[in-house]
Amino acid sequence: MPQSELAVEARGLVKHFKSRRSVTRAVDGIDLDVPRGAVYSVLGPNGAGKTTAVRMLATLLRPDAGTARVLGHDVVQDADAVRTCVGLTGQYASVDEDLTGLENLVMLARLYGFKGARARRRCLDLLGAFGLEDAGGRQVKTYSGGMRRRIDLAASLVMSPEVLFLDEPTTGLDPRSRNQVWDIVRVLVADGATVLLTTQYLEEADQLADRIAVIDHGKVIAEGTAADLKRSVGRGAVELRVADTARRAEAIGIVGRVLGADATAAADPYGLSARVPEGSEHSVAQLLPALADAGITVPEFSLGQPSLDEVFLTLTGHTPDDAEGAGASRGPTTAGDDRETDDRAEVA
Template sequence: MSASDTGPPRDDLAVDARGLVKHFATRKQVTKAVDGVDLQIPTGSVFGLLGPNGAGKTTVVRMLATLLRPDAGTARVLGHDVVGEADAVRSAVGLTGQYASVDEDLTGTENLLMLARLYGFTGTAARRRVEGLLDAFSLSDAGPRQVKTYSGGMRRRIDLAASLVLAPRVLFLDEPTTGLDPRSRNQVWDIVRVLVADGATVLLTTQYLEEADQLADRIAVIDHGKVIAQGTSTELKRSVGQGAVTMRLADAGQRSAAASVVEKVLGTEPTLATDPYALSARVPDDGADAVAQLLPALGDAGIAVPEFTLGQPSLDEVFLTITGKPLPADDEAEPADAQEVSR
């Protein structure tokens, strides 16, 4: 039984989406970008929506944030219907998209002051709120500078600060760390943890299992507009075995031979990375002994492996197990010429 059949809305949920559907039309075809998505997100938690480009993550977020109208299904945010009570939803949520939404020609301070005044803060209260946000995001020194001079990490932080001017109770973060260096990514993660500690609910979309693993209480894996798996990080990783082996070969020409050896020893199909020298494979639950035999087997086959690691499963291994195919590199679900389908 799907969530859409489980009865009335629940008071303990910040987000309650049932059977969401969204179509887009291009000159060539009509695409179902979201196909019956159910999400139940408890208040005060971080929920990760994990999937590749084009899976439908952004479309789900835009429907929940009232930027798109669902073609079917229902969604309530903090008890308010996203269609019938859109204004109430907008007054309680914040949204940070994949790209900076601030004006790059203004300074960081000017951007936040403008938003604060638009939201109804008086002059003194607006400046006090802006100063507090700049300090919280370690941007006080950068506040007087134009945003166009900011680094990628600083732009993401000012964008997050802009979405928090009204201290929303629910925050939608759409791939907030894409393109950031590890240090900037960690800074964004720290900010998310502080927000949740202060009582906010966060829906985080990401392509990175590590990010969802670090932040999310629960994770839904979405592919081609459908939720194909859902659970805690531990539950999802357990579904693909004890871990994953990743190796880099001395000779790219031996990768097919190495893949055959890996599949024979581990009993799982390897994932071939974009790097022609690299491949990886998940380790089954009973595969500890097989891992110990893998390097000797590769050596017996005359395959040199200068780099070999055993670690947690990657998103590729999760997707390979759940869908039977490697993580696809789809285009975005909403092409440039896509339009909503009137229904």
């Protein structure tokens, strides 16, 4: 087996879908370098080309141009070698709903070459590890959304793939099921697997991924760690609340002086915030002592990096949920995003 430092290596990958009238440039020249043992996230809005890219890497689609290698095997020339070492979980549960959970796994185990008792034993272990031992004898169509996603993940792990492709693994899941999927991904990677996951949730990429490729309209528009991407838009911001609204103006003055930047009052009569300018990260630590010296009580203080929402907006000119990038809808969409993030924070 050819050795390679990269688990996945794509160069100039292109896939265009032609219909009678138009050509959809689903993937329009993508380069990817996924290091072994990493969680790599392909982040983009609906229709950005994420699924098409993953389907090419998993040998389900033939690229129109460009090359891709998985663990050194070419996805076109050496497709069967790729298939032996990758697992795939699609956007939709790709298990047979009419069969039971156990039957689904046993079928796959046999197709991978496990025989008789060994196949069954392995599948029972997997069901147990995924908390599905009681549901193993039931038809998958009776499963809840979270259980389906887990049986689907278990199905991808029957062969212990070295590279696992997860196409939007948490889309449509409730926060609890989503956390379970995240935990599974972390265990797999801690165990040496490489995971390439696509997502339209910035939070998910932020939580899980070692590196992120942001794609939009079939092209990679940014690549790096979550921190890299955030840095590209600024150093973050401090937000604080004062106990006494009468002293807010004074606090704004102090914060502005310490950070060397303009602090602004928030809509909340007790709140204020300020961007941390380049080069004054060290001043942040002096904020609280300075306020305390002035006798201003600060019950809430937070220092946040810019969210990936902001990153996406800066890079693409539109927010992730706004696939067409219509500038006019930017305001309302951003507001919607904030609400969604708030909801999640509450549930979590």
